[in-house]
Amino acid sequence: MRITNKHVFWLKALMHVVAILPIIYLVLAVLGDEAGGDPVQYIIHYTGIGALNTFLITLCISPIAKKFKQGALIQTRRLIGLYVFAYATLHLMAFISLDLLFEWTLFFQETVKRPYIVVGTVAYLLLLALSVTSLNAVRRKMGKRWQQLHNSVYLVAVLVPIHFFWSVKSEIIEPSIYIAVAALLLFFRKSQIQRIFKRK
Ligand code: HEM
Secondary structure: OOOOHHHHHHHHHHHHHHHHHHHHHHHHHHHOOOOOOOHHHHHHHHHHHHHHHHHHHHHHHHHHHHHOOOHHHHHHHHHHHHHHHHHHHHHHHHHHHHHOOOOHHHHHHHHHHOOHHHHHHHHHHHHHHHHHOOOHHHHHHHOHHHHHHHOOHHHHHHHHHHHHHHHOOOOOHHHHHHHHHHHHHHHHOHHHHHHHHHHO
């Protein structure tokens, strides 16, 4: 079956629901006192994992579209990418507001103490740049530079699993699985990545 623009419309509607439901669940869990003994940590972890999972889904779209010759699927990539940014923003906001209570000096102290925050911040700034430039009008204006900037998605795919791995104290199985999955997804795009390095 060929995916048409009409299917894409419904697929996008479904994606909105799938992306928003976990946020509603989080709010209900926190309000209902079901967010564990440390709700602040719960929210930071939940939104961080949400951002990472959604990011990995965006990386799957191109290979799936190519393999099954469903070019229309590519149209859903920007929407999912924007949800990655939304989840990452909630994650960052939860950390700054609930954990640091907007004490900006603490942010810098924490960054020195916990270098994985620097890695997360670089990844976040790249996601910000990718989101701001995701509009078609900006894409047209940027020309060749747009693709160059959007190649940094591969850097995000390296940075975020490192951020996760580095942030945990003992439980390394889950972040190791994420590193393996991200490495596999990057491996599927090895020819594109090699081309980026050859051009430089
Ligand atoms: C300015 C940017 C960022 C800051 C300040 C930040 C901060 C943090 C903090 C404080 C933790 C919790 C560590 C702990 O005490 O256990 C964490 C974990 C995590 N972050 Fe970030 N982060 C940032 C960006 C990102 C981005 C862009 C992503 C994903 C796209 C991300 C994904 C994660 C994940 C998956 C975890 C582990 C969650 C878990 O332990 O279950 N972070 N981050």
